[in-house]
Amino acid sequence: MGTRLYIGNLSYDAMENDLRAFFEQAGSVVGCDIMIDRHTGRSKGFAFVEMASQEDANKAIETYNGKDFQGRPLTVNEARPRAERPPNFGGGANQRGGGGRFSGKRRSGKGSRRGLRNEKRSRKGIF
Numbered sequence: 001m002g003t004r005l006y007i008g009n010l011s012y013d014a015m016e017n018d019l020r021a022f023f024e025q026a027g028s029v030v031g032c033d034i035m036i037d038r039h040t041g042r043s044k045g046f047a048f049v050e051m052a053s054q055e056d057a058n059k060a061i062e063t064y065n066g067k068d069f070q071g072r073p074l075t076v077n078e079a080r081p082r083a084e085r086p087p088n089f090g091g092g093a094n095q096r097g098g099g100g101r102f103s104g105k106r107r108s109g110k111g112s113r114r115g116l117r118n119e120k121r122s123r124k125g126i127f
Helices: 016-023 054-064 113-124
Strands: 003-008 029-036 043-051 075-078
Touching (some): 003 054, 016 029, 016 043, 016 054
């Protein structure tokens, strides 16, 4: 199992094959993943590179941390494990789910459309 590295301050124009070739100078690269924003399709400005051994990873950190790549100084660290997060059920800001035109409580009393219509009728004596 290799060692995974976090690569930060990456140029938005960087391609995975360029990054892979750059890190292969320090040792054997198992995998390279540039994180992409799903809404825009652009790079998020960071990537993960998996090196074949701990020695290769240490060499890459020493060699490339702060070194210029495509006009930007890279931040190279050993990647930390992902933090545990509660599951997201696709809700809004308060995480209750729903959304759309008729989400939440439906009011049928005073203030809703039906309530206002009935109130107007009762005032005119139609009801």
